[in-house]
Amino acid sequence: MRLETQAIICAVRPHGEHGAIVRALTPDDGLQAGYVRGGRSRALRPVLLPGNVVACEFRARTADQLPHLTAELSVSRGALLSEPLPAAAIDWATALAAAALPEGQPYPRLYLALDGLLGAIDAAPAARGWAAALVRYELLVLSELGFGLDLSECAVTGSALDLAYVSPRSGRAVGAEAGAPYREKLFRLPGFLGDRGPAEWDEIHDGLRITGHFLARDVLIERHAEVLAARDRLIERLKRVTG
CATH class of the missing domain: 2.40.50.140 (Nucleic acid-binding proteins)
Structure with missing residues (x-):
């Protein structure tokens, strides 16, 4: 070999x-x-x-x-490891790939996504330039491993209009009207994941809540669960920066 x-x-x-x-x-x-x-x-x-x-x-x-x-x-990217926020992001993004992916299976899209995310962290260590890319990277990991979320249409009505929530059970989008009676049990769907404008900080945190739930439930289980500690450190540092 x-x-x-x-x-x-x-x-x-x-x-x-x-x-x-x-x-x-x-x-x-x-x-x-x-x-x-x-x-x-x-x-x-x-x-x-x-x-x-x-x-x-x-x-x-x-x-x-x-x-x-x-x-x-x-x-x-060694110079970034002296900065707490970029260091935490690099630690988590690479640890996720190492823990979640089976060896020897090609994932060209994930390679490009990880390379792009690391490049964005390098270019903008303050997080504004890469936090949304991190959410999309985590979504892609879920998708490539067979646990992709369906955010294209409402799970109840089939409509692609006015999507506002994500079901924590099915990973499918739910429309604003259909989801209103159950909104306390649903995740809020960030607009930037539906290409509805730029990512604001509250939406980025909403996105991270969604991906974190499904990564913990479906991917990082049993012996890989300890990897989530790296993600927890990153989330805490992001909260300090964004309030």
């Missing part, structure tokens, strides 16, 4: 005295894991940071063997 590709570092954990096991998302071959010899060294630690883009090579003698990985830095 030999694979040369660009990849986004998503997770790094120590292995042995000096090595590291790295999980990285590739454009065409999905999530790939590899062992990096000396991955905990002073030279490689700045390269193997979640969010960094690397030119890498995976090599293994058999398909069952954990590949050896060599990586050369292409895009560094």
Whole structure:
């Protein structure tokens, strides 16, 4: 097995005295894991940071063997890790990919979405420029894993007009009139998810409540549940910034 590709570092954990096991998302071959010899060294630690883009090579003698990985830095986001909000966003976005995606399955749309989100965080660390993209990234993760939400029409009437809510049970949109008697039990549907204007902060938080509910219920369960702690840290920091 030999694979040369660009990849986004998503997770790094120590292995042995000096090595590291790295999980990285590739454009065409999905999530790939590899062992990096000396991955905990002073030279490689700045390269193997979640969010960094690397030119890498995976090599293994058999398909069952954990590949050896060599990586050369292409895009560094290490400077952002000293800023609490961007650091929390990068930590969560990459951890979600590492925890939720099965290895070796291609997710080209998710690669592009994650790369775009990280680029937006890099360009606008203050969150105004990337918070809506984060909601859309989480929605795409749900969709690509088979848990997509249907926000195109009302689950009750079938109408695509005046959609105002999302059912926490079905993940389907509900119109304003049909949902009014049950609004305390429904999520508010942010207008920006229906291409109705720019994303305001209250709508962004509404969107994050929706995606957080379905990620916790359908994707990050059992052994992956601890990954949600990274999301909780991000949400708390966003609340401090936006009030």
